[in-house]
Amino acid sequence: xxxxxxxxxxxxxxxxxxxxxxxxxxxxxxxxxxxxxxxxxxxxxxxxxxxxxxxxxxxxxxxxxxxxxxxxxxxxxxxxxxxxxxxxxxxxxxxxxxxxxxxxxxxxxxxxxxxxxxxxxxxxxxxxxxxxxxxxxxxxxxxxxxxxxxxxxxxxxxxxxxxxxxxxxxxxxxx
Numbered sequence: 625x626x627x628x629x630x631x632x633x634x635x636x637x638x639x640x641x642x643x644x645x646x647x648x649x650x651x652x653x654x655x656x657x658x659x660x661x662x663x664x665x666x667x668x669x670x671x672x673x674x675x676x677x678x679x680x681x682x683x684x685x686x687x688x689x690x691x692x693x694x695x696x697x698x699x700x701x702x703x704x705x706x707x708x709x710x711x712x713x714x715x716x717x718x719x720x721x722x723x724x725x726x727x728x729x730x731x732x733x734x735x736x737x738x739x740x741x742x743x744x745x746x747x748x749x750x751x752x753x754x755x756x757x758x759x760x761x762x763x764x765x766x767x768x769x770x771x772x773x774x775x776x777x778x779x780x781x782x783x784x785x786x787x788x789x790x791x792x793x794x795x796x797x798x799x
Contacts, residue, residue: 699728702766706736709764715742715751716768725770752778756786 625631692700706712714729714736720743723730732741744751748769755765769775 695726695728699730702729703732703735705764705766706732706740711762712764712766713740713742713758714766714768715744715754717744717746717770719743719768724768729768748774748777749781752781753785756781 625635702714706714714732716724716729718724719729720733720738720741723732729741744754751767751769755767758765767778769778
């Protein structure tokens, strides 16, 4: 107002128009039908159909149960996945020779090599970006974040960069 770009009447009229627009939009929302969730539609939207074979599922369901520590279960699952998928790469801070903060990947470098068990800098966004690049090129990537507090640092890659190849019609990401 001091520079003469707008005056009090313009500001007053703009506030009236904004208020009227908000009221119209609220009324529009209130007149819409309630959203009814359909579990099949929701699941189809959330999960991509898979071609994984579940031939051993019945054997697993009837096998003897054992107790194990949570960390050991994660380590065992990662080791099985590394053995099954030659193009699987693990990435994280100090996960190679040191074995990670919780020793989940201890011994992995000796079994799978430094090319597949990669130390990364302390830059979660870079780790997620590298995983995106690997997946676009036909690899599988497991990103190790030492603490959940830092996982959100990679959200920019997930929200802004991961969808772009799909939207642009380029190569789909491998999940």
